[in-house]
Amino acid sequence: MDEFFQRLRQRKVVQWALAYVAASFGLIQILDLVGQRFDWPAEIVRVFIVAAAVGFFVTLVLAWYHGERGRQRMTTTEVLILTALLAVGGVLAWRFALPTAPSTTLAKSTAVPDGKSIAVLAFADLSPEHDQEYFSDGLSEELINSLGRAGAFKVMGRTSSFQFKNSKDDPRTIGQKLGVGYLVDGSVRKAADRLRIGVALVRTDDGSNVWSDSYDRDLKDIFAVQSEIATAVTRQLQHSLGIAMTQTLVAEPGDGRPPSGNVEAYQALLQGNFHSRRADAADEFKAMEFYERAIALDPRYALAHAQLAISALWYAGTYSNDSAADREAIMAHVRSTVATALELEPDLARAHFALAQLLRIDLRFADAEREFARAAELAPNDAGVIRQFGLMQSERGHLGAALVTIDRAVALDPLSRDALFSRGLLLDLTGRFDEAEAALRKAIEVEPQAATTHSQLAITKIHQGDTAAAIAVAREETDPFWRRWALAMALSAHGDRQQADAELDALIGENGADSPFQIGELYAARKNPDEAFRWLDRALAIKDPGVNQLFTSSLLAAYRDDPRYAAIARKAGLDPANAPALPEGKAAAK
Incomplete structure (x- = not known):
C-alpha cells in the first residue's frame, strides 16, 4: 500500500485530479450562465456534465501512465481502458443526457412535473339546480389570475387546466x-x-392532500373569499416550496370585480x-347581452x-351578415366602448x-x-393575449420574434x-x-372540432410533398368554408384540376363577396x-381581415418579389422589406 501511495505522489495523480475537477466545475458554471442568457436547451449542459464525469476517469488513467513521464507512449492496455471508458460515457450520455422524442399524442403525454408550478382545475358546480357553472368557472379563473400575481411560481393557463373539467x-x-x-x-x-366553497391543494407526485378548507359565506362576500382562498393557497405553497411571495394578492385593476362592488354586475x-x-x-x-347588463348595473x-x-x-x-352600414355602426360603438374602458x-x-x-x-x-x-406586459400570464401579440409580430414579418412569443404562450397553456x-x-x-x-x-x-386546424395541416402536407394526404386531411376540416378552401387547394396541388375548379367556382359563388383574400391565395397556389x-386588390378595398395575413400566407410567399406584392403590402401599411422569404423546401410546392 505504501508503494501504491508513493506511485500516486510520483505520478501526480492527485494534482491532475484536483486540477481537472476545478477546471470542469468552472466550465460548467460558465456554460450554465451563458446557456441561461441565450436560452440554450438544458440538454447541452447535461451532455457536458456527463462528458466531464467520463473525462475525470480518463484523466486518472492518463495521470497514472503519464503523470511522471509526459513523453511515454500509450500502451495497448491504456488504449483498451480508454476505449472502454469512452464507450461507457457514450451509453450514459445517450441514456441520461439526451432527450427522448416527445410524443404528439395527448393521452400519452408524460411531461416532467415542475415542482414550482400549479394548475387550478375547474371547480365543480354542486348547486341544487346545477345551473351555476358560469359562477364556478369564474371563481376558478379569478383564482388563476390571483395566483399568477404572486410571482413566485408558474400558474398553468385556463385552457389547459379546464381540459380536465369533469x-x-x-x-x-x-x-x-x-x-x-x-x-x-x-x-x-x-x-x-x-x-x-370547498378547496384542496394536492401534490401531483403522490396525490397527497397538502391542505384543504371550506368556506361558508354570503354571496356579497364573494370578493373577500376569493382573496382569502388565493392567499391561503399561496401561503401553503410558500411553506411547501420554501419560496417567498414577490407580489401582493389584493385586488388590482382588471381582476374581475366591479369598482362599486356590485355582485350582480360581477355575476x-x-x-x-x-x-x-x-x-x-x-x-x-x-355574451354581449350580459356584458351590457353588467355595464348598466355599474357604468x-x-x-x-x-x-x-x-x-x-x-x-x-x-358570425354577422350585416350590411356595410350596420357594420360601420357596430365598429363605431366598439370604438366608443374601448375608449371608455381605457x-x-x-x-x-x-x-x-x-x-x-x-x-x-x-x-x-x-x-x-x-x-x-x-396588453402582454400588463397580463404576463395570459396565454391568449401573448399568442395574439406573437401573431401580430408575425403579421409584420418578424417571424423569429413571433415564434419565441408563441412558444411562451404554449409554455403557459400547453393544451391550448x-x-x-x-x-x-x-x-x-x-x-x-x-x-x-x-x-x-x-x-x-x-380540440378535434375546431375550425381551420385541418386546413392548415393540409397546407403543411402539401409542403411535405404528400398531396394525397393533404386531400384526406382537407376532407376532415370541420368548417364548411375552410373545408372547401382546403380541398380546392389540395386537389389542385394533386393535379385533379377538374374537381379543384368545381370547388373554387363554388367558393367564389358563395363567398367571393366577403372572402376575396382566401380566393386570391388559391389562385396564387x-x-x-x-x-x-x-x-x-378586392380584399384590400373592403378591408378583408385576411389582408392581415399577407406576410403569414405561405401560398403568397412565392410572389414576394413581384412588384404587385410590394404595392399591396404598402397599401396595407406593411413594409415589403419585412416580407418573409420562401423557406427552402417550399419552392417545389410553388
Whole structure:
C-alpha cells in the first residue's frame, strides 16, 4: 500500500485530479450562465456534465501512465481502458443526457412535473339546480389570475387546466399531462345568496392532500373569499416550496370585480365570459347581452366595457351578415366602448387588447403591435393575449420574434388549441414542416372540432410533398368554408384540376363577396398571379381581415418579389422589406 501511495505522489495523480475537477466545475458554471442568457436547451449542459464525469476517469488513467513521464507512449492496455471508458460515457450520455422524442399524442403525454408550478382545475358546480357553472368557472379563473400575481411560481393557463373539467384522471396523471407539481381543485354550492366553497391543494407526485378548507359565506362576500382562498393557497405553497411571495394578492385593476362592488354586475360579467367561451353565434350574442347588463348595473365597470368590445368584434368578424352600414355602426360603438374602458382604467390589459384588435382591423399594424405588447406586459400570464401579440409580430414579418412569443404562450397553456395552432402555422412558414405537423396534430387532439386546424395541416402536407394526404386531411376540416378552401387547394396541388375548379367556382359563388383574400391565395397556389393580385386588390378595398395575413400566407410567399406584392403590402401599411422569404423546401410546392 505504501508503494501504491508513493506511485500516486510520483505520478501526480492527485494534482491532475484536483486540477481537472476545478477546471470542469468552472466550465460548467460558465456554460450554465451563458446557456441561461441565450436560452440554450438544458440538454447541452447535461451532455457536458456527463462528458466531464467520463473525462475525470480518463484523466486518472492518463495521470497514472503519464503523470511522471509526459513523453511515454500509450500502451495497448491504456488504449483498451480508454476505449472502454469512452464507450461507457457514450451509453450514459445517450441514456441520461439526451432527450427522448416527445410524443404528439395527448393521452400519452408524460411531461416532467415542475415542482414550482400549479394548475387550478375547474371547480365543480354542486348547486341544487346545477345551473351555476358560469359562477364556478369564474371563481376558478379569478383564482388563476390571483395566483399568477404572486410571482413566485408558474400558474398553468385556463385552457389547459379546464381540459380536465369533469375528468376522472387522478392527480398524478393530470400533473404529468400538464407538467405541474400542484393542483388546486374545488367545488361551489350556490343557493340563493349563500355560498359553500370547498378547496384542496394536492401534490401531483403522490396525490397527497397538502391542505384543504371550506368556506361558508354570503354571496356579497364573494370578493373577500376569493382573496382569502388565493392567499391561503399561496401561503401553503410558500411553506411547501420554501419560496417567498414577490407580489401582493389584493385586488388590482382588471381582476374581475366591479369598482362599486356590485355582485350582480360581477355575476353578469361571469355569465358573459361563460357564453363567449362557448364560441358560437347564439352564445356570443348572449355574451354581449350580459356584458351590457353588467355595464348598466355599474357604468364604471371597465372590464365589462372591454369584454363587450372584444365580444362585439368577434361576433361582427365571425358570425354577422350585416350590411356595410350596420357594420360601420357596430365598429363605431366598439370604438366608443374601448375608449371608455381605457378612460376608466388606463392600465387594463383587456382594454389594450381590444384596442389592438381595432387597430389591426384598421390596418394600423405598427400601432396594433404596440398595443398588443402593452396588453402582454400588463397580463404576463395570459396565454391568449401573448399568442395574439406573437401573431401580430408575425403579421409584420418578424417571424423569429413571433415564434419565441408563441412558444411562451404554449409554455403557459400547453393544451391550448389556439396556441398549438399558431405554433404550427409559424413552424410551417419557417420550413420546419415535421414540427409544424406535430403541433397541428396535437391541436386536433386537444380540440378535434375546431375550425381551420385541418386546413392548415393540409397546407403543411402539401409542403411535405404528400398531396394525397393533404386531400384526406382537407376532407376532415370541420368548417364548411375552410373545408372547401382546403380541398380546392389540395386537389389542385394533386393535379385533379377538374374537381379543384368545381370547388373554387363554388367558393367564389358563395363567398367571393366577403372572402376575396382566401380566393386570391388559391389562385396564387395555382400559379396564376394575375388573378391572385386581382382578388387581393378586392380584399384590400373592403378591408378583408385576411389582408392581415399577407406576410403569414405561405401560398403568397412565392410572389414576394413581384412588384404587385410590394404595392399591396404598402397599401396595407406593411413594409415589403419585412416580407418573409420562401423557406427552402417550399419552392417545389410553388
